[in-house]
Amino acid sequence: MLLCNVEGTLYAIEDVCTHDGGELDQGELEGCRIMCPRHGAYFDVTTGAALTLPAILPVETFPVRVEGDDVWVEA
Amino acid sequence: MGQFERTLIIADKGSKVHYIEGCTAPQFSTASLHSAVVELIAMEGASIRYTTIQNWYRNIFNLVTKRAVAYKNATVEWVDGNIGSRLTMKYPAIYLMGEGARGEILSMAFAGEGQHQDAGAKIIHAAPNTTSVVTNKSVSAHGGKTTYRGLVEIFPGAVGAKTRVKCDALIMDEQSSSDTKPTMKINERRSTVEHEASVSKIGEEQLFYAMSRGLSEADATAMIVNGFFDFFVKELPMEYAVELNRLVKMEMEGAVG
Numbered sequence: 398m399l400l401c402n403v404e405g406t407l408y409a410i411e412d413v414c415t416h417d418g419g420e421l422d423q424g425e426l427e428g429c430r431i432m433c434p435r436h437g438a439y440f441d442v443t444t445g446a447a448l449t450l451p452a453i454l455p456v457e458t459f460p461v462r463v464e465g466d467d468v469w470v471e472a
Numbered sequence: 473m474g475q476f477e478r479t480l481i482i483a484d485k486g487s488k489v490h491y492i493e494g495c496t497a498p499q500f501s502t503a504s505l506h507s508a509v510v511e512l513i514a515m516e517g518a519s520i521r522y523t524t525i526q527n528w529y530r531n532i533f534n535l536v537t538k539r540a541v542a543y544k545n546a547t548v549e550w551v552d553g554n555i556g557s558r559l560t561m562k563y564p565a566i567y568l569m570g571e572g573a574r575g576e577i578l579s580m581a582f583a584g585e586g587q588h589q590d591a592g593a594k595i596i597h598a599a600p601n602t603t604s605v606v607t608n609k610s611v612s613a614h615g616g617k618t619t620y621r622g623l624v625e626i627f628p629g630a631v632g633a634k635t636r637v638k639c640d641a642l643i644m645d646e647q648s649s650s651d652t653k654p655t656m657k658i659n660e661r662r663s664t665v666e667h668e669a670s671v672s673k674i675g676e677e678q679l680f681y682a683m684s685r686g687l688s689e690a691d692a693t694a695m696i697v698n699g700f701f702d703f704f705v706k707e708l709p710m711e712y713a714v715e716l717n718r719l720v721k722m723e724m725e726g727a728v729g
Contacts, residue, residue, distance in 0.1 A: 450541065450567060453598045453627055 398459065398470065401442040403429045407461045408442045409470045415447060415454040473504040480511045483518035483546075492523040492709065496556070503531045503558065510538045514546035516570065521549040525712055527556035527719065530586060536562040544570030544599075551707050552579040554589045555719055563621055565594035568602035568633075575604040580704040583616030583648070584723050592621035592653075597633040597663070608639040609704070611697055612648035613724065619650070624665065625657040633663040641671040642700055644693075694721040 399412040399422055412420050414433040423434045430439045430448060438452035445458040462469040483489050495506070506528060514520045520540070528534050534557040540548040550564035566575035581589035589612075595604040610618035620639045641650035652669050674696055682692035698705070698717050705713045 450569075453567075453596070 398472065399431075399442075400461075400468070400470070401426055401429075401431065403442060407463060407468060409459040409461045409472075410440065410442050410445055411457040411459075413456065414438060414440075414452060415456055416452040421456075473502065475504070475506045475508075477508045478510075479508070480513075481520060481522070482513040483515060483520045485515045486517040487515075488519040490521045490523070492712070493525075494712065494715075495524065495526045495528060503533065506532055506534045506536075506557075508536045510536070512538075512540035512548055514540065514542045514548050514573075516544045517546060518543075519547040519549075521551060523551040523553075523708065523712075525553040525555070525708070525716060526560065526562075528560075529556060530558055532557045534560040534562070536560070538562065538564040539567070540565065540575070541567045541569055542573035542575055545572040546570065547574045547576075549576045550578070550593075551704070552577070552591065553704060553708075553716065554579070554581040554591055555716075555723065556587075557589075558586060559588045559590065561590045563592040563594050563623075565596070565623075566604065567596045567598060568604065568630075569598050571599045571601050573599060573602045575602075577604075577606045577608075578704055578707060579606075579608045580701050581608075581610040581618050582720060582723055583610070583612045583618045585614035585616060588617045588619070590619040590621065592619075592623075593637075594623040595625070595635060597624075597626040597630040597635065597660075600630055601632040602630060603633070604635045606635075606637040606639070607703060608637075609642070609700060610640075610650060611642045611644065611700065612650050613644035615645075615647035617649050617651075620652045620654070622654040623657070624655070624667075626660045626663050626665070628659045630660045631662045633660060635664070636666040637668070639669045640700075641669075642697070643671065643673055690725060694724040697724055 401408045416438050424432045429443045439448040445455040460471045512520045542548045577593040581591050583589040593606040612618045
């Protein structure tokens, strides 16, 4: 699972690129878009949508709840 | 010696473009590399046809990435001819991303002595009511080797997608070979998928018939092989068609076996 901080709000997505099944965690987060480090596919971490080829299918997202210093993710 | 090129064609809504290239090179004393990337983007309702006749010299390594995206009701056609080079690895791809998009890949390959034509096609159906046709024919002679590597992938939600793949190989003699490696990943039940493949040598009856009409064995063989490639040649502009027939006939000399 990948936790992303978009301007102070946390989002959780599955740490899997739907194009090749590898991990996304080494990719750059630009605003709300994360880029897969291997072939450059972009995903919107707020909705999970695949934004560019070669990814076509969206990545799974999980609801996030922050309570004080604790971050809860429903998976 | 290496040549690295990149071609990008974007066809705006409703537009139509046909791009034709013939690739050839003089003889170099050492092996050389040609590595190219071609990208086609067909916006809504647009149509792009990209025709290539590749006849690189026999010591050139030809590694090519060809990828196209077709949006709603757009059409992309790859017409891909491979005659030259020592090794060609090329798998034109079409991503059908919009409803009603259509893709067609026509590819032919001739592998003579010392050559390996590793060609194929990739079609990805990612939208409903998309259609695709892949036709690939290859001939291997004088110890040449042809490979067909194909992928058809239908994503969930591509309802009504239709695809048809036909790959035929002609092996002229015992030293030559051909491999066919098709892959189909179908993740949408409401789709229609067809695949057929054949491998053969020239029919004795066909050869006998042509020779009984006065043709030499060499001429008859060349005529039959040109007929095998007719599906491809008839899509080419006249000058290319004539040239290709002549090249195939030249390659066939001595291929009787």
